[in-house]
Amino acid sequence: MECHRSFSSDYAGDRHRVGPHHPRGMRRCLTIGEMLATGWRESQYGWTDKPPLTDEEKARLRATRPPVEAINPSLGTPGPPDPKQPL
Numbered sequence: 228m229e230c231h232r233s234f235s236s237d238y239a240g241d242r243h244r245v246g247p248h249h250p251r252g253m254r255r256c257l258t259i260g261e262m263l264a265t266g267w268r269e270s271q272y273g274w275t276d277k278p279p280l281t282d283e284e285k286a287r288l289r290a291t292r293p294p295v296e297a298i299n300p301s302l303g304t305p306g307p308p309d310p311k312q313p314l
């Protein structure tokens with residue numbers, strides 16, 4: 228049986244399944260109660276068993292993200308005029 232909950236990653240989705248793969252039907256999803264009891268939580272991305280980011284970790288992620296100009300320079304200031312264009 229699948230619970231059809233959404234998960235933050237395929238890895239998380241796999242982690243909420245318990246029991247043997249065989250015989251068929253023995254593998255099942257954790258119940259909500261079991262998940263909450265073992266540290267699972269529902270994030271904005273789906274269920275996850277990772278602890279939430281601390282404010283410090285969030286700040287570090289923001290600090291290491293490059294500015295848009297570094298990813299696509301054309302989004303920065305306009306370039307020099309094309310010299311072939313008549314004025």
Ligand SMILES: [Zn+2]
Nearest residue numbers: 229230231256
């Ligand atoms: Zn499930």
